Amino acid sequence: MRISFFLAAAGLFINCLVFIFVIKEPPAPAPAPSGKKTAGAVSLWKTPLIWKMLLCATIVQMVILILQPILTTYITELAGQLPNIIFVSGLVFSLGGIAGAMAAPVWA
Numbered sequence: 001m002r003i004s005f006f007l008a009a010a011g012l013f014i015n016c017l018v019f020i021f022v023i024k025e026p027p028a029p030a031p032a033p034s035g036k037k038t039a040g041a042v043s044l045w046k047t048p049l050i051w052k053m054l055l056c057a058t059i060v061q062m063v064i065l066i067l068q069p070i071l072t073t074y075i076t077e078l079a080g081q082l083p084n085i086i087f088v089s090g091l092v093f094s095l096g097g098i099a100g101a102m103a104a105p106v107w108a
Contacts, residue, residue: 068093 072089
């Protein structure tokens with residue numbers, strides 16, 4: 001189990017280095033010198049539908065992620081003592097994400 005944390009840390013470190021040294025952000029365009037205000041600029045945070053969607057997404061993520069700490073115990077109770085219970089628990093937990101990724105093109 002400890003090795004997986006070291007591998008994840010190494011992957012995140014490499015990802016950080018790529019973002020710092022490889023990916024360059026284009027320069028921001030200079031603001032227009034005219035005194036005109038931009039018409040139609042609306043903040044998405046002020047849209048009630050966006051707030052409701054974010055609230056629903058937060059609740060769904062909380063419900064899904066609250067199961068992770070107890071999933072190993074639950075699988076052990078259902079299937080008995082397995083030699084690779086951590087792998088099985090991770091696989092069962094990731095099935096929700098895999099199903100979501102497969103269904104995303106259909107939902108979009």
